[in-house]
Amino acid sequence: MRIARRIRDLPPYVFAGVARRIREKEVRGERVINLGIGSPDMPPPDFVVRAMVEAARDPSAHRYPGYVGTPELRRAVAAYYRRRFGVELDPEREVLPLIGSKEGLAHVAWALVDQGDVVLVPDPGYPTYRLGTLLAGGEVFFMPLKPESGFLPDLEAVPEEVYRRAVAMWVNYPNNPTGAVAPLDFYRRLVELARHYDFVVLSDNPYADVTFDGYRAPSFLQVEGAREVGVEFNSLSKTYNMAGWRVGMAVGNAEVVKALTRVKSNVDTGIFLPLQAGAVAALEGPQEWIEERNGVYRERRDVLVAGLRALGFTCDVPRATLYVWARVPAGWTADALADTLLDRAGVWMTPGTFFGPSGEGFVRVAFTVDVETIREALARVERVLKEATP
Ligand SMILES: Cc1ncc(COP(=O)(O)O)c(C=O)c1O
Known part of the structure; x- marks a missing residue:
């Protein structure tokens, strides 16, 4: 049997390999504390789950759901963008529901990238920007963060000839893995460059509603001219604690939305209707609980930042996302530290190198576990750092 070169040459999805290592430890009876993955540990509110369950009782809810989401979901997404960002979207032409935003991030490359085209990708960055580009036969140009x-x-540091060959640029703020946020001026400059060099801006914004200390994250689409040059990907995974539901969306430029719809309608057949009903309930229902939920994350963040600093890590206090991006203590590489901590402390932090070469020297530590567990993880790390040498 011969596996296609496209797949043979593709690096494996790094998180999948680690998940296997963690499972093997757990099978041996070890309790691993996983601070590696940004999967919200709290559930969505009950009214969301009830809406989904009620919809599932409808005998007609089990047919093929259609390719472009229900009109109710597309309208609910448009209403969310109006309420949250003051952005008006046409639910027919400028909104496309996704089976989680990750599939959209990968599939959009098939809509935009031809063999040899350049895609500008942040480094460190969410791995799917790069892998989607490679699967489509494109070339990745890393922009260091x-x-x-x-x-x-x-x-301004991207060479002129790279801009000329670029068909798209990925940006992601609030940023995974660094926790950084972007001002609107950054997006304004991006629109100018996209116009000048004729590339598509792909803004990935799933952490817009996971913010702290009064910070409100903007949408790229708030900037004048944005919808002429780009789309934004968003998701219910983090905003509404619905990562396992797999509901996301692409919004903005109608031509890109149409091209992505063309790809997807040939590849998948939409989102289970009851999940769409639950998504509508989440988007249209009361939103106050989000602030409360962010308060829980904030407390965990503060415990984690203080603990990491006391152990010799250096980090900023993130104003958004689920992650602390911490420079590892002197003498360690990211991979060596992450491996040692998994093997000897049963604590998993994601080495920065998983997100690109500029991630060397950093680990990404997620606060998707409760405060008690964070404290226990810190205590285990302290014990191992005292004994282990880099
Ligand atoms: C930056 C970023 N984009 C996209 C995703 C994918 O989100 P989902 O596929 O759950 O919508 C994630 C998930 O962790 C992420 O961190």
């Missing part, structure tokens, strides 16, 4: 620039890419 550096602490001294607030983890924003230096848009």
